Amino acid sequence: MxxxxxxxxxxxxxxxxxxxxxxxxxxxxxxxxxxxxxxxxxxxxxxxxxxxxxxxxxxxxxxxxxxxxxxxxxxxxxxxxxxxxxxxxxxxxxxxxxxxxxxxxxxNPAPVLESVLVAIRSDVNLEYIAQLLGALVAGTDLDVTFFHVTSDEGDRDRGSELLDDAVDELIAVGVDRDRVDTALSVDGSPSREILNVASEYDLLVVGESRPSIRRFIFRDRAKTLARKTVDPVLVIRGEYLEVEDAEESAATGDEHDDAP
Structure with missing residues (x-):
């Protein structure tokens, strides 16, 4: 690790x-x-x-x-x-x-923050996601539920294995097993199902899964989820992002400064 x-x-x-x-x-x-x-x-x-x-x-x-x-x-x-x-x-x-x-x-508003829903797309970056979650929930009473949406029943076993792997990674960074749960859904629309389930939780966490969909997540899915859920949304970046990618987006013409 x-x-x-x-x-x-x-x-x-x-x-x-x-x-x-x-x-x-x-x-x-x-x-x-x-x-x-x-x-x-x-x-x-x-x-x-x-x-x-x-x-x-x-x-x-x-x-x-x-x-x-x-x-x-x-x-x-x-x-x-x-x-x-x-x-x-x-x-x-x-x-x-x-x-x-x-x-x-x-x-987004968060009158209560006790439970976290973590939407997992694939096994890419599970360890990385678990490390950030472990740091986040340390010293809190937050409970974590890993959630995966599969498109058909034939993928249910694979989805269950993915969720088990996510739990193992979070336990490995020191989070007690009794604070971690899993949920799996079979649905054709991951975004819709994530929103449905997220209504029962206080914080939604979504992770990027591979470079080819980085822009899709930041510009579309995260934007959609943040707009349609009443909960805060944490988008966990993938470790593969490089500064060169950021330089491309600097062409937006914004101005910024660092705090002294």
Whole structure:
């Protein structure tokens, strides 16, 4: 098994649009390093630099307050960045690579955060996903359910084996077996079924499975899930993402800075 390391989560927040990080989420993610990304989507006809001149100080003030909340909750490694962009999801992806974040949290309200649904697509990156989950649930009472959707009954056994493997990986990083459950569904639409089941949980986690669908997940599935579920959604990046991929998306023309 790979040596354990610190895992980092990017949390984009449209502070000028009224977004905030629920205290339940702050408490749950205080056990891992986080990067708070204060962002603002600007119209195509507005240059990011122009938006920065107009709004940066307001975004900074709001973001500093969120950072303080994380620090008060015990988060020992929290940093901030500010971005003005024309394409938020593309920017999230690029900044995640630049800041070496393992996951991107798409924030939704979370009045209670006790249970986590982890949608598993394949056995790719199971160990990596388990390591981040293990770091996340450490020091919390969060229960984890691995969930897999198969297209027909003939794949049920393979899906069950996949879920068993996911449980084994999470136990291997120190999570008690009695905090981990599994669920399998046979359905033609994974996204629809994930949404149906996610309504019974407080946090939805989706993992990327292979490079060829990276953009599909970030631009479509994660966007759809975040828009249609009332829960926060954590997208766990694959280890295969490289900086070269981020450089391609930098052409969106956004402007950003690092916190001092």
């Amino acid at each position: 790979a040596a354990p390391r610190d895992h980092r989560v990017l949390i984009p927040i449209d502070v000028l649009g009224g977004e905030s990080v629920p205290r339940t989420v702050v408490d749950a993610f205080a056990s891992v390093p986080v990067v708070l990304l204060g962002y603002r989507v600007v119209p195509d006809q507005t240059g990011p630099g122009q938006a920065r001149d107009q709004y940066e100080s307001r975004v900074r003030d709001e973001l500093d307050d969120v950072q303080q909340t994380f620090e008060d909750a015990g988060c020992l490694d929290v940093s901030t960045r500010i971005v003005f962009t024309h394409d938020r999801l593309e920017t999230f992806e690029r900044v995640a690579v630049e800041t070496e974040c393992d996951g991107v949290l798409l924030v």
